[in-house]
Amino acid sequence: MLSFRTQHTLARRSGRFSWVDLVVASAVLVLLYTALRVGQGTTVSFTPDRTTLVDTDPSQLPYDAARSLLRMFVALAAAVVFTFGYAYAAARSRRLERVLIPALDILQSVPVLGFLTIAVTGFIALFPGSMFGLECAAVFAIFTSQAWNMTFGFYQSLTSLPRELDELSRSFGFTRWMRFWKVELPAGAIGLVWNGMMSFGGGWFFLVASEMISVGSQEYALPGVGSYAGAAIADGDLGKVGWAILTMAVMVIGVNFLFWRPLTAWTERFKNEQSGAGEVQRSLVLDFLRRSNWPRLIGRWLRPVGLACSRAGRVFGVDDRPLVVDRARRRTGDLVFAVVAGGLILWGLVSLGRYLDAGTGLGVFGEPLLLGLATLARVLVLIVAATVIWVPVGVWIGFSPKLTRIAQPVIQVLASFPANFLFPLAVWFFLRTGLSIDIGGILLMALGAQWYILFNTIAGAMAIPADLREAMDDLGVRGWQRWKRLIIPGVFPSYVTGGITASGGAWNASIVSEVVTFGATTLTATGLGAYIAHATADADFPRLLAGVAVMSLYVVALNRLVWRRLHRLAETRYSL
The missing domain is CATH 1.20.5 (Single alpha-helices involved in coiled-coils or other helix-helix interfaces)
Structure with a gap:
């Protein structure tokens, strides 16, 4: 009698559908139906002068969670499209690179609140009388917390692509589309997925700011877990804050199991190595999908699209640009x-x-320039501490697929945890211990920045070929020599990407970390983040623009003086 696996294999080869295909199709239909039902709430009528209230009944949380998830995935899709276009243009055009990369430095330094202030007015005017304008503003804010990290990571993978692969693709007559699809995207797949995971966590971190928008005296709120938590924090209701934390944890773990875990296991196929790893990552969802006929059928249906893209690429000619x-x-x-x-x-x-x-005169730059020095000190302390702590941990996790399976959901929960959710605990801790928020604010900033270094280090360690590690084992290279000869060169490009985005993320996180409020208690640190937060709350646009401009100046200067030089070193010396 044939085993179940043998029967299923024969069914796949014969093209017959099995119960696995039925389950997959049903799950997709349920997902689409849920998205359509939830999406109906984005087009209800809305007037800007109307006061929006947040329903904090715990029974509302499932619907709020669905609305938040829909915004997060729409923003992620937009961030992926932006990443491909922007990073490719910067990596393949020397002239555009001189403008796009500094512009990216500036964009990642602009706080989410800075984007929101402009986006809300613009999108509401673009979609008058509809909640869709406010939804677009919230999605745009989440997009700005996701896109920059992914773009930096993919740009780094494109610029560090081995020259041999470039010459090989030219000799085979690849079009630009074929070169991107067959060479460049697979080479950056591991880093792209892990940076996407981190960027998704960044979206969670700013969820409260994206769903509860306050500009001057006008406040806008959208149904979602972030607005639910923000309202509960404002009311000082610890019980409802606990429900929001529980819902957030369930969402993060569920998304990790159903979406990110299958992706990280799938990208194992893109490792650049000659010998297979002894142990690879596994995913129950991916294994289940591989037993279905749908991926094969969808691939067959999309094959004409790939052929059309390849033919369209030939309109621009083979990628035969002269090297000199x-x-x-x-x-x-x-x-x-x-x-x-x-x-x-x-x-x-x-x-x-x-x-x-x-408006206020050019003297408005004086105060934010001085306050920026205080925030700069916090950022530097955070980057050094995160490097010392998380680089060894990231290498340890990245080298062990078994440990990665255990650590990934835990790290996802920690990285996705909005700082606002910890404000009740932070206020209690600071008041109880007498710790100044000028120092304690570093801990809150770390919640939104340190994970960029950890995630990029894990991705860099996973991308180190297994045959190089085996060669080091055969040669008996251990301890510091192993770090010096293999680990540091292997993870250095990814670490630099993580450092750049962690630095920008720390500046951005200062907005919500230097002003901590719970109920009637507010603690304010001395720094540029608090300056911008107060300017946003007061709708003081000259001070807001001055604060954002000064923050951009600090970020760009730090990137030019430190991170870009390290990035150039990674390109020329430490690319595998």
Whole structure:
């Protein structure tokens, strides 16, 4: 008698559908139906002058969780599309790189509240009379907390692609689309998934700020776990805060099990190694999907789309750009590009200066520049501490698939935990111990920044080929020599990406970490984050613009002086 596995294999080969296919199809239909039902709430009528109230009945939490999840995944899809386009343009165009990468430094330094202030007004005007405008503003805010980290990570993988693969793709006559799909995307798949996981956690971290929007005297609230928790914190209701924490934990663990765990196990196929690893990551969901006929059928249905993309790529020609170009022509092009880009930047700075000079005067920059030094000190302490603690832990986790399976959901919960949810505990702890929030704020900032270093280190360690590790074992290389010869060079490019995004994330997290409120108690630290938070609450746009501009200046200067030099070192010396 044939075993179940043999019967199932024969069924797949014969093209017959089994109960596994029925379960998968039913799950997809239920998911689509739920998304459509939940999405109906995004198009109800809405007027900007209407006061929105948050229903904090615990029975409302399942619906709130579904609304939050829908926003998170829509923002993630937009972030992936943005990552592919932006990172590819920056990595493949030397001239665009000179503008796009500094611009990315600035974008990641702009606080979520800074984006929200502009986005709310714009989207409400774009969709008058509908809640959809406010939903778009919330999705955009979550997008801004996800996209920059993913873009930096994919850009790093594109720029550190081995030269041999570049020459091989040229010799095979690959189009640009084929080169991207067959070479570049697989090379960056592991880092992209882990950075996507971290970015998703960043979206959770700013969920309260994205769903409870306060601009001046006007407050907007959307149904969601973040707004539920924000309302419970404002009321000082610890019981309802506990329900929000429990719901958040269930959501994070569920998303990890159903979405991120299958993706991380699937990307094992993209490891760059000659010998297979002794132990690989596994996922029950991925194993179940592989037993279904649907992936094979969908791949067959989408094959014409891939062929159309390949043919469209040939319109632009084979990727046969010369490795050596005429220097005079390059200098001329660089000069024209520099004049145009410099003119646009100068025009923007002059416009900003005129606006501020007409409002409060250029002296408005003095206070945020001084306050930025206090926040800078906290950021530096956080980065050094996170490096010392989390790089060894990340390497340990990345080298062990079994440990990765255990640690991944735990890390996801910790990384996804909004700092606002801990405000009741933080206020109690600071008041009980007498610890100043000027120091304790570093701990709250760490909740939103340290995980970038850990996740990128894990991705870097996982990408180190197993055959290199086996060679080190055969040669008896242990201890510091192993770290010096293998581990540090192997994880260094990923660590730099994590450091860049952790630095920007720490500045962004200062907005919610330097002003801590629970009930009637508010603790305020001295720093640029508190300055921007107060300017946003007061709808003081000149001070808000000055604070955001100063924060961007600090982030760009830190990236130019430290992180970009390390990134260049990773490209030239430490790429596998």
